[in-house]
Amino acid sequence: MLSLVRYMAYAEQTSTPLYRDERFLRIINQVVVVALVAGVLIFLYSNMVTALRTQKEVPISYDFLNDTAGFNLGESTIAFTRTDPIHRAMLVGLLNTFKVSIAGIVLATILGTFIGVMRLSTNFLVSKIALVYINVFRNIPPLLLLIFWYRAIFLKLPRVQEAIVLFDPVFPVYIANRGLFFPWGTATESWYTYRWILLGGFALALFVAYLLRQHGKRTGRMPLVTLWFLVILLAVTVLGYVILPDPLEITKPALKGFNIRGGGSVSLEFWGLLFGLVIYAAAYIAEAVRAGILSVDRGQREAARALGFSSFNIMRLIILPQAIRVVVPPLISYAIGFTKNTSLGLAIGYTDFFAITGGLILNNTGRAVETLTIILLVYLTISLIASLILNMYNRRITLSH
C-alpha cells in the first residue's frame, strides 16, 4: 500500500504534464482537424438544407432543361434559336469550350516548345528574349492578359465600316473589331457524296503510305511516304471536285448593312480568349520543355554531333523524342488547366459552357443548385477524360523506352 502511494508521488513528479505530452498533442491535433472539417461540412449542408426549406415552393428538379431557352446566341457551331431547349444551349456552350480549348492547347504547345528551345539557345539575345517572355507572362494573372488582348488590342481594330481588307477580290479577308471574316464554303446537295469521296481518298492515301513504309522497311530505302500520302489525297480531292457539280458553294464576305456577311468568321471574343490564354500557358509549357531538354544526357548531343547531324536534326531526331517523356506529365496538367481557364471568357463575352450555364441559364431560371451541380460535373468529366487520354499516351511513350 505504502509502495503504491510512493509510486504515485514519483509518477506525479516525473511524468510530463498533459499539455506537453507529445502523444496526447498528436491525438488532440487530429481531433481538432477532424472536428473543424466536420463542423464546416455540417454547417454548409445545414445551410443549404435551410435555404432549400425556405424555398420549399421550388424543389430541386432538372425539368427546366427541356424548357424553351428564350434567348439567342451569337457564337455557335451548331444551329441555335430562341425556341430551342435549354439543354441545347448548354451543348452550344460545351462545343464553344472545346473549340477554344483544342485550338488553344495545340497553339500553346507549339509556341511553348519554340520558346523553351529558344531559352536554351547559345545565342545571348534569343535566350534572353525567351527568359523575359517566360517571366513576364507567367507572372500576370490570365484574366488580366485576356482582358488586355481583348480591350487594348482587338477592340481597337478598325470598325466594320473601315475594316482592313486583304487579298481582295480573289480571296477577301476582312479584319475588323468584330472578328476575322474569310471566304468559306457552304454545303450544297452534292456535298454529302463528296464527303464520302474525301473519306475514301483519305483511307486510300493511308493504305498506300502503309504499304510504302513496309516496303521501305524491307528494302532499307525509305521512299517519300508523306509526299505520296499528300499527292494521293490531293488527287482524290481535285478529281472528286471535278466530277461532282460544285459540292461547296464558296461565299465571300462583304460589308452589308451593319455587319460583314457571307463566308466564315471567327469572333473577336474567340481571338481575345485564345491569345490571352495561349500566351499565358505557353510560358509554363516553355519551362516544362526546357526541363525536358536538359534531362537528356549531354553525351547524346555530343554523339549526334560527332556523327555529323545538323543542330536542327539533333533537336528533332535525338533530343526532343527523349525529352518528351519528361515533358508530357506537366503538359497534361497545363492542358487541363487551359480547359478550365476558358471559363474566364465570361469576362469578355465569349459564350463558353460556364458563361451560358452559370450566366444566362442560371439567371433566367434561378436554379442555382441544379445549374452549379451540372457545371461542376461537366468540368470534372472533361478534366478526367483529358487526363485519361494523356495518361494513356504517356504510358505508351514511357514503355517504348
Added chain:
Amino acid sequence: MSKKFRVLCLCVFVLLALTLSVHAQDASTLELVQERGHIICISHSGYPGFGFLDEEGNFAGFDTDFCRATAAAIFGDAAAHEILPASSADRFTFLATGEGDVIYRTTTWTLSRDTDNNAQYAVIYFYDGQGLMVPTSLGVSTIEELDGATICTDPGTTSELNIADAFAARGLEYTPLPIEDDEEAWNTYLEGRCDVRTTDRSYLASYASTAFPNPEEHMVLDITISKEPLAHVVRNGDDQWLDIIQWVTFALINAEEYGITSENVDGFLDSEDPVIRRMLGTEDDFGGKLGLPSDWVYQMIKQVGNYGEMFDRNLGAGSPLNLSRGPNALWTDGGLIYAPPFR
C-alpha cells in the same frame, strides 16, 4: 490515452459543431428587423440614379431612399438601415435565405419571376420600358432598320429575352453579344463592337448622361420594346411585412398627391382634413394597424420626402440624369402613379 477517450472527444466536437450551425427562425420579418435594430435592403452596388455611392461614400439614389423611408417608418430614424449590394442574380437568393429583408433594386415584375422564385411582388414604384441605344452616325430611327445588327446585352436579364422576342416577332435577325460586366458592356458598345446597346430606358439615359464622353453622339430609339414595371419584392408568406412595404410606397405617393413635402409637413400637423390627419397619425392609429408607430408617415416625409421629392432629387430635374416624369407622374397629372386611399 485510450481509444475510447479519442472517440469521445470526437463525438463532443461534432455535437458542438452541430449545435453551432444556424437554424432558420420562424419569427416574423418585422420582429426580426425590430430586434436587429435596423432594416437590411437588398439593392444596387452602383447604378446611377437608383443606388450608387455618393462622394462621401454613402449609398444614395431612388432605391436607397425607399430603404431610408422604410427605416424612418419602422424606427423613426432614416439612418437605421443597411444596404446589401447584390447582383441581378444574387438578389433573390439573398432574399430567400434571409440575408436581406426586402429587395429595393429595380426589379422587373414578371409572371415567371413571381412564381419561380420565393418572392412576393409588393408594389410597382417605377414604370420603365426597354429601349435601344444606337450611335447617331448609324442613321437608324426604327427597329426594322436594325436587321442584322450586333446587340450588346446583359446575360440573364429580362432585356435579353425581350430583344429576342422583339426581333423574332418582326422576322428580323441579330447577333447577341452577352457581356457579364456592365462597365465592359458599355465599353464594348462605345468601341463599336456592337451596333446597339439595350436595357431599361431610364438606365440608357442615365448612363449616357453621366459616363459617356460624347453623349450627343448617341440616341435612344423612339420605340419601347417591353413593359418593365419595377417593383419592390419581399419573401413569400409574411403578409404583415408585405403590407408594410406596400403602404410605405402608397403613403409616399399619397403625400405627394396631397402636397405634403418635407418642407411643409409640420404645417399639416394641425390640419383639419381627415385624410391628412389619418396619414400623419393625428387621428386614428393607422400605423398601429401595420405594427408601426402612429407617426410613421410623418417621419418618412420629414426625413426623406414624398415620392415626387425622391424622384426629383435622384432622377429628375434635381439630378444629373434629368429624366422627365413621363409615365411616373401622378395619375392626377396623367401618369400611372396611383395609390389606394388612407381610409
